[in-house]
Amino acid sequence: MKTVSEQKVIQYRGTKLNTKGWQQEAALRMLMNNLDPDVAERPEDLVVYGGIGKAARNWESFDAIVKSLKELENDETLMVQSGKPVAIFKTHENAPRVLIANSNIVPAYANWETFHDLDKKGLMMYGQMTAGSWIYIGSQGIVQGTYETFVELAKQHFGESLKGTITLTAGLGGMGGAQPLAVTMAGGVCIGIEVDETRIDRRIATRYTDVKTDSLDEAIRLAEEARGEGRALSIGLLGNAADMLPEMIERGFMPDVLTDQTSAHDPLNGYIPSKMSLEDAAALREREPAGYVKLSKASMAQHVRAMLEMQKKGAITFDYGNNIRQVAKDEGVENAFDFPGFVPAYIRPQFCEGKGPFRWVALSGDPEDIRKTDEVILREFSYNTHLCNWIKMAQEKIQFQGLPARICWLGYGERARFGKIINDMVASGELSAPIVIGRDHLDSGSVASPNRETESMKDGSDVVADWPILNAMVNAVGGATWISLHHGGGVGMGYSIHSGMVIVADGTKDAEARIQRVLTTDPGMGVARHVDAGYEIAENTAREKGVNIPMMKGGNPQND
Amino acid sequence: MKTVSEQKVIQYRGTKLNTKGWQQEAALRMLMNNLDPDVAERPEDLVVYGGIGKAARNWESFDAIVKSLKELENDETLMVQSGKPVAIFKTHENAPRVLIANSNIVPAYANWETFHDLDKKGLMMYGQMTAGSWIYIGSQGIVQGTYETFVELAKQHFGESLKGTITLTAGLGGMGGAQPLAVTMAGGVCIGIEVDETRIDRRIATRYTDVKTDSLDEAIRLAEEARGEGRALSIGLLGNAADMLPEMIERGFMPDVLTDQTSAHDPLNGYIPSKMSLEDAAALREREPAGYVKLSKASMAQHVRAMLEMQKKGAITFDYGNNIRQVAKDEGVENAFDFPGFVPAYIRPQFCEGKGPFRWVALSGDPEDIRKTDEVILREFSYNTHLCNWIKMAQEKIQFQGLPARICWLGYGERARFGKIINDMVASGELSAPIVIGRDHLDSGSVASPNRETESMKDGSDVVADWPILNAMVNAVGGATWISLHHGGGVGMGYSIHSGMVIVADGTKDAEARIQRVLTTDPGMGVARHVDAGYEIAENTAREKGVNIPMMKGGNPQND
Numbered sequence A, B: 001m002k003t004v005s006e007q008k009v010i011q012y013r014g015t016k017l018n019t020k021g022w023q024q025e026a027a028l029r030m031l032m033n034n035l036d037p038d039v040a041e042r043p044e045d046l047v048v049y050g051g052i053g054k055a056a057r058n059w060e061s062f063d064a065i066v067k068s069l070k071e072l073e074n075d076e077t078l079m080v081q082s083g084k085p086v087a088i089f090k091t092h093e094n095a096p097r098v099l100i101a102n103s104n105i106v107p108a109y110a111n112w113e114t115f116h117d118l119d120k121k122g123l124m125m126y127g128q129m130t131a132g133s134w135i136y137i138g139s140q141g142i143v144q145g146t147y148e149t150f151v152e153l154a155k156q157h158f159g160e161s162l163k164g165t166i167t168l169t170a171g172l173g174g175m176g177g178a179q180p181l182a183v184t185m186a187g188g189v190c191i192g193i194e195v196d197e198t199r200i201d202r203r204i205a206t207r208y209t210d211v212k213t214d215s216l217d218e219a220i221r222l223a224e225e226a227r228g229e230g231r232a233l234s235i236g237l238l239g240n241a242a243d244m245l246p247e248m249i250e251r252g253f254m255p256d257v258l259t260d261q262t263s264a265h266d267p268l269n270g271y272i273p274s275k276m277s278l279e280d281a282a283a284l285r286e287r288e289p290a291g292y293v294k295l296s297k298a299s300m301a302q303h304v305r306a307m308l309e310m311q312k313k314g315a316i317t318f319d320y321g322n323n324i325r326q327v328a329k330d331e332g333v334e335n336a337f338d339f340p341g342f343v344p345a346y347i348r349p350q351f352c353e354g355k356g357p358f359r360w361v362a363l364s365g366d367p368e369d370i371r372k373t374d375e376v377i378l379r380e381f382s383y384n385t386h387l388c389n390w391i392k393m394a395q396e397k398i399q400f401q402g403l404p405a406r407i408c409w410l411g412y413g414e415r416a417r418f419g420k421i422i423n424d425m426v427a428s429g430e431l432s433a434p435i436v437i438g439r440d441h442l443d444s445g446s447v448a449s450p451n452r453e454t455e456s457m458k459d460g461s462d463v464v465a466d467w468p469i470l471n472a473m474v475n476a477v478g479g480a481t482w483i484s485l486h487h488g489g490g491v492g493m494g495y496s497i498h499s500g501m502v503i504v505a506d507g508t509k510d511a512e513a514r515i516q517r518v519l520t521t522d523p524g525m526g527v528a529r530h531v532d533a534g535y536e537i538a539e540n541t542a543r544e545k546g547v548n549i550p551m552m553k554g555g556n557p558q559n560d
């Protein structure tokens, strides 16, 4: 017998429409793609990634979304509230086809307890970032971001690459699974601790991880050998990070780089407590959620304490965006924030230029379409060696999951230019079907998250959440195909507000105008946000590109 | 010498543009109107109403907004972040001219302490509802809402009107000042306790209040006499509510109806502690804000305790949207929520039909323009006696403040119809200049505020904040002239998320299309939100009007 998701999730390919237009079709195919068994972590439960990040609230809502998208006219807009379709309005042809708001809770109540209560009542779902906004593309979506982080770290601390270093991390889930591949791409050795063996197997099957072991000794031996030889290698180590780290310290093992990507942002569904089997964890979670959360948080404190100790002994340590420091701090680990987050440490300069994890997907399903766009990058952006190297490496090492897709970090100006080229290629028939262009919510101007993307802002504006809201509104106005505003992604309930954006290049002149607008305003908000916070790189970008910022110090760049 | 606001705030009137189009002009005139000394409570500090609800972050930001609006092209959009202009983007002619996000804070930090800290650093302002979104029209904006509330209360408890009853309330500020007028309009007697004599004087000058006294005995005598004679009368009583209520109880005085509209939502700037002069309060607020807040909250607890006691003795008691119950509860008044909020008690049925405080403003400054629109209401909506009575009464009793304006509660269908008529009247030259159409953030589908607009929702979805976000996005997409998304309005930091909408009827065909869209989606979200929560009136409205709601139980009304 077929499972529910096997019955309902259909992977549409090719050039035949199942809807009344390519914009609706794109939403439909990307929703399905988010739940493709090769892409999603637990499609049966509608879970895409990131603990319980879902694509639709429940299967009835999923059915209703699919039906709505199939019936949706070219001048209508579907409203989705936490994964449920709640209204369809007549708007206009250049308007978004879908508007999405996920997991937003009135702030005084914005915590996991209230969320779980609403979830149980069927009133809400957790959208995480790209899960509820239908632009998740599997681990491939995060690889470059992870790679950029490690390369920047290498530059700051080791010279050119990670060659001859060991990176220790944990969590090989949907996003975390990109770490072993990114580390080896950067020339280093990676030990990735993961408590769920099926996750390790999956990373090995997709060549994101090289070898697996359940022996700590073996993992250390393999890693040290490879480090000695300057050889890249990634090792999936079966175990619980909260237990493994203290044991490593005891045995005197020291990594050069240390981080973590367990789903610590979600203590109930994302983190397995110390010394507990997966089965016991599942049973306890069901039986006594409050007790589970208590154990889980205590384990995170233990985990962070070990990280702090390794840091003190010399490991370059950073938080990788899962809010584990906050939990540890709440649990009494006073100095939990002694190690920095990855954004202020390695990524912010890119945000200042409007750069972020730009991505595109071939709706045809044909890998050839992506190959052709790769070539465009190599030709049109040849001045950017780093980017071109990335594309070549990606072609070689990254397996597609679901619809063929590519990711690369592009900034203000570049995005709009590349978007137009893609649209022209669709128009001329060079590509076999329209292309979907989008990005992560983790981006230059799309997120307020004081323990992650907006940690340690220069002007102290870490918690100001106006920016992602303006970002969502201006992209919606410009005619993105779907737009989303979420709460709690990445770092959990209470800790972030962020917006997503997806736009379809269908080769029409209308699409060209929309792409021009949206791919300018979207990174433009990032530049403006960082100008406002006082970052010089952002000011230079604004000046160079003539961004219109009324109160920029030294004068509005547009009038230069 | 002229004050800052006298120098900067210019009241533009007539048909000559100071900008490049009527949409920009409307934003400019409404910004100025919000700060008109006849409209705003403290224009010198940019404070419009509601404690410290402001129109712009500071005077530099104000200047930059004015300059930006004057330069703004007809296909550009100005981005305003908590009262500061942060970017201008090329969008398109049917896009909003301004997008606004005010006072939004990442939820885990969304409290007054963080706000004040950001405010002090110059990074934020409090937008309240219509203050930061440039559609405040003075006390006239709230009169009908207040009147509707009291009439519904009268119907439920006393028959037809408030004749022969005394309503006791406090706070005669920008909004609260509407209470005495609304009560007398409904035939009753009103005692309004107000601690600031200048506020009482203002209400008397504008005929919102009949008489003033600083003697409790006199107030009681006047009120009881009028009640006995069935005569309408409003009395401004100088004093502090936290002290006056217990004293009234002591003297055995009992009102028939009891509520409160001090700015309890803002303990630092909106509420004067018991037994304290205004001068001492101002000094303490400056010198020791934390100590002030402590006293202020304790006084609110005392105030609510007295309200509960009067309720027990038979007064019909309700919370009037200032979050005073929450503060009292946090201060240990366990049963603070024993009296209901005004929305579930009296207003929700209207929200279910997409009804709310719809308003329009004559940009010409000519009262004749409003008179003509009044006539349209009397002619086109003659089937609605209640509404027509309201218009006649408003013509007679409500003085204009600033630009001539009118308010009346209209629902789904009616709003779009009336909007088109207005636009036609502008087109034909019947009205002397374009009209601005807008509404309060307190509306059918525009707000999540569990102690106010979404208190006690049938399905328990009080704290779900996806709705106002969808509302803002769809109105922006439809082409409202400016759109805002705020946090903390009405009930203070942490307790609400809400969106505003303003659209200009300039007589063009483009405006007609935008009006049709926006004045449908805006109340449409209200209908959908209440359908989703399971309200029958909303289901009936959806069915009658054919609103497209994919998962409505009993089937999508559109397919009927």
Ligand SMILES: NC(=O)c1ccc[n+]([C@@H]2O[C@H](COP(=O)([O-])OP(=O)(O)OC[C@H]3O[C@@H](n4cnc5c(N)ncnc54)[C@H](O)[C@@H]3O)[C@@H](O)[C@H]2O)c1
Residues within 6 Å of the ligand: A041, A049, A050, A051, A052, A142, A145, A170, A171, A172, A173, A174, A175, A176, A177, A193, A194, A195, A196, A199, A239, A240, A241, A242, A261, A262, A263, A264, A265, A266, A270, A271, A272, A273, A274, A320, A321, A322, A323, A342, A442, A489, A490, A491
């Ligand atoms: N920095 C970034 O760019 C970025 C991007 C995406 C996600 N994240 C964050 O990274 C985290 C992981 O995201 P994901 O999508 O991979 O989540 P996921 O839920 O798919 O994977 C989490 C993995 O951690 C494992 N795990 C849980 N507890 C463990 C423990 N105690 N020891 C070892 N393994 C354990 C789980 O078995 C699972 O495989 C999330 O918190 C997410 O928000 C960061």
Ligand SMILES: NC(=O)c1ccc[n+]([C@@H]2O[C@H](COP(=O)([O-])OP(=O)(O)OC[C@H]3O[C@@H](n4cnc5c(N)ncnc54)[C@H](O)[C@@H]3O)[C@@H](O)[C@H]2O)c1
Residues within 6 Å of the ligand: B041, B049, B050, B051, B052, B142, B145, B170, B171, B172, B173, B174, B175, B176, B177, B193, B194, B195, B196, B199, B239, B240, B241, B242, B261, B262, B263, B264, B265, B266, B270, B271, B272, B273, B274, B320, B321, B322, B323, B342, B442, B489, B490, B491
């Ligand atoms: N229910 C609604 O429809 C609605 C609409 C708007 C505003 N409100 C709420 O009503 C409240 C009042 O709004 P506003 O715009 O009139 O605010 P405001 O700040 O202009 O006026 C508040 C008034 O209360 C007075 N006051 C403060 N402490 C007092 C005390 N202890 N005793 C007597 N008087 C005292 C102040 O002097 C001031 O005049 C706010 O909390 C607001 O959010 C409700």
